[in-house]
Amino acid sequence: MKKSLGSLLLICLTTTALADDMPIGFRASTLSDPHGGRPVEMVVWYPAATTATAQLIADNPVFVSASAVRDAPPVAGEHPLVVLSHGYRGNWSNQAWLASALAHKGYIVAAVNHPGTTTHDRSPDAAAALWQRPVDLSRAIDGVIAQPKQFGAVAKQRIAVAGHSLGGWTALEIVGARFDPERFEQDCSIHPQLAACRVYQQINPASTRESKARLAADLRDERVSAIVSLDLGLSRGFPDASLAAVPVPTLVIAAGAPSKDLPAQLESADLARRLPQASTRYVEISDASHFSFASVCKPGAEALLEEDAPGDGIICRDGEGARSREVIQQQVVSLIVEFLVPTPSGSAAR
Secondary structure (H helix, E strand, O other), X not given: OOOOOOOOOOOOOOOOOOOOOOOEEEEEEEEOOOOOOOOXXXXXXXXXXXXXXXXXEOOOOOEOOEEEEEOOOEOOOEEEEEEEEOOOOXXXXXXXXXXXXXXXXXXXXXXXXXXXXXXXXXXXXXXXXXXXXXXXXXXXXXXXHOOHHHHOEEEEEEEEEEEEOHHHHHHHHHOOOOOOHHHHHHHHHHOOOOHHHHHHHHHOOOOOHHHHHHHOOOOOOOOOOEEEEEOOOOHXXXXXXXHHOOOOOEEEEEEOOOOOOOOOOOOHXXXXXXXXXXXXXXXXXXXOOHHHHOOOEOOOHHHXXXXXXXXXXXXXXXXXXXXXXXXXXXHHHHHHXXXXXXXXXXOOXX
């Protein structure tokens, strides 16, 4: 268990429809960089052709895990791909609930651990290289497409990215939104209470002229045809013109529970207002907290988190008077699946 969790900052194309209770497989691997860069841990959930008994994946005393059959053969045919990006100091298991749910519905779902900003890897140098996060996702897309016998064949016209918190920022970056470090720093002088400002100061990703340039570069992967943002942060660093030019459909889901650190109106709602209105959908879930997009907590988990690091018990709390986290997440899955279904005209193939 990590020492501090307080900063934890988410339809198949075969001819036969796949049932929600179909078996799913799970594989873990490491993506090496042929150019000598950073290795990236990747896991993939996918529709499986197996009758083997599923096992709990990444089970621990705090969070409810999901079940899958390790290294199972994939189902034949093409499947849409969703790549998940976790938040600051999170890890791929935080959205295992979403990966599992989408895989049961016929999606191949890949998730990575972004070096430097994960639970067990907090290298300052790697964390500062925020521009590497979208590159990590592009490498995951490459890795899944290259191994159809391992994960199933990818429907290349239907590749989406979904991210929670800093992962939502990463999703915007991979479709070409251009971050402006100076704009963000100026905004933080006006809104210093925002959690994104504190994270940015800790990471210090624009400490040199070179790093500022790399952070502001165009990191678009044109294979990505849709994105989903789950209660993101750092979006206030994107200029209006950059967001207005985002070329793919975007689903922005916000936590509507009152928050000083991540208020919906200054984060997700502000983002949605500045994205192309014709291709953007904004949904604010009134009883969701920022951590409603993380895994469900087991009984007694809040006490364990508080013992490990006082204040971390908030990770197990949703909005006041909220529905159960399971129910909130069922709504999130439904919203994402509905959003990713292609339109009849095919003009927004996802």
